[in-house]
Amino acid sequence: MQAGDGYPFYARPRYPGGRPTVDDVVKMRARQRELGVPEALEWVHETTPDLLGVAREAGLEVLEAPLMVLDPRRLPEPHPHVRLLGTRTPEVDVVAQLAFSSPGTAKGEAGVAERDAALAVATPMPGRHRYAVADVPGEGVLASGTAQRAGDVVEVVGIGTLPAARRRGLGGAVTAELARDALAHGAELVFLSAGSAEIARVYERVGFRRAGTACVAAPPG
């Protein structure tokens, strides 16, 4: 239940497996509490369809996130101000934190001033993935994202744009750059799960298409 680099991993059903029951999920939650890890469960709806009702009956809230796969032929041209980073920088984390504090795709208040205030007290964190940022002349880093790899498969995660810098194509461009880099390093499959249908549109525009539904379950709140 503990991933190699020490962060707690969610539970997932065995595949192929039997028919999950409410009791299975209740027992799983008890075991997670005992281990002191989050009561988290994730699965692909199309491979374990019965789990959706079961998880809800067992008291979990389930986000049904569009699961999307890259069609490499549909990747757009590189963006002039988006670049790859081989290391995790404080900008990557600070921009993602500010972005995820304003969910959805709408523009908002927080921008470069809030970013710089947070950067002044940020400490670098270790990271072993690939990162990309939109670093715009005169404005600095406005959007960031991460790509994590397991064998031939790469997942794009943590795409975020400062609320004040949204709707300029930066989130899509960061996603595309991470995908391009994954392909250049031999990835056979690049995928992501979008937080909502409106967020999925951002990824569709840069070459991803919906392949299924990722279910992300956690206790209410």
Ligand SMILES: CC(C)(COP(=O)(O)OP(=O)(O)OC[C@H]1O[C@@H](n2cnc3c(N)ncnc32)[C@H](O)[C@@H]1OP(=O)(O)O)[C@@H](O)C(=O)NCCC(=O)NCCS
């Ligand atoms: C989702 C998110 C990363 C998108 O970032 P973004 O930089 O605004 O993304 P883009 O600019 O590429 O696309 C957003 C919208 O702007 C539009 N757009 C793109 N380029 C544009 C331009 N030059 N001028 C005007 N609009 C533009 C897109 O068409 C899209 O419109 P739509 O919502 O109607 O489909 C951002 O809203 C965010 O950080 N949200 C909170 C964190 C989050 O949920 N992350 C995703 C987790 S899966």
